[in-house]
Amino acid sequence: xxxSQNSTKCPAEITICLxxxxxxxxxxxxxxxxxxxxxxxxRSVVGISQKVLTQSLRSMEEDGLVSRKVYAEVPPKVEYNxxxxxxxxxxxxxxxxxxxxxxxxxxxxxxxxxxxxxDQTPAQPAEWQTxxxxxxxxxxxxxxxxxxxxxx
Numbered sequence: 001x002x003x004s005q006n007s008t009k010c011p012a013e014i015t016i017c018l019x020x021x022x023x024x025x026x027x028x029x030x031x032x033x034x035x036x037x038x039x040x041x042x043r044s045v046v047g048i049s050q051k052v053l054t055q056s057l058r059s060m061e062e063d064g065l066v067s068r069k070v071y072a073e074v075p076p077k078v079e080y081n082x083x084x085x086x087x088x089x090x091x092x093x094x095x096x097x098x099x100x101x102x103x104x105x106x107x108x109x110x111x112x113x114x115x116x117x118x119d120q121t122p123a124q125p126a127e128w129q130t131x132x133x134x135x136x137x138x139x140x141x142x143x144x145x146x147x148x149x150x151x152x
Contacts, residue, residue, distance in 0.1 A: 023048055026045045030045060034081075035080070066083065
């Protein structure tokens, strides 16, 4: 979704408008390793369709996050890179990766403890519980969630 200056004044919401979907974050992760061609991105972003990849890359190019270089060859060769603006997001992406590793470690520890006690549905660790959700009832199963396979 293209960001519109009239849509919000909240800086966090602006960031979410620009990179706030699963696919854009995973595309940025892949481009953080360097220049990629379309086919390389399609193979490395597991689960993304060709149509969604095309739409995401076009949107990110319009927003100034991705640059696209077309070579006049047969067959056509197109390469994608992160722009300097997108590279500024590296700290944010690193923080997200760090938080994900922390979450994964806490969940794994809690899951192992629950399995040892023959409980198949581990509750949230105490650090995650709030007054509104003391028993961790809103926890979703980690089964089937995608994982970032590569560091940012």
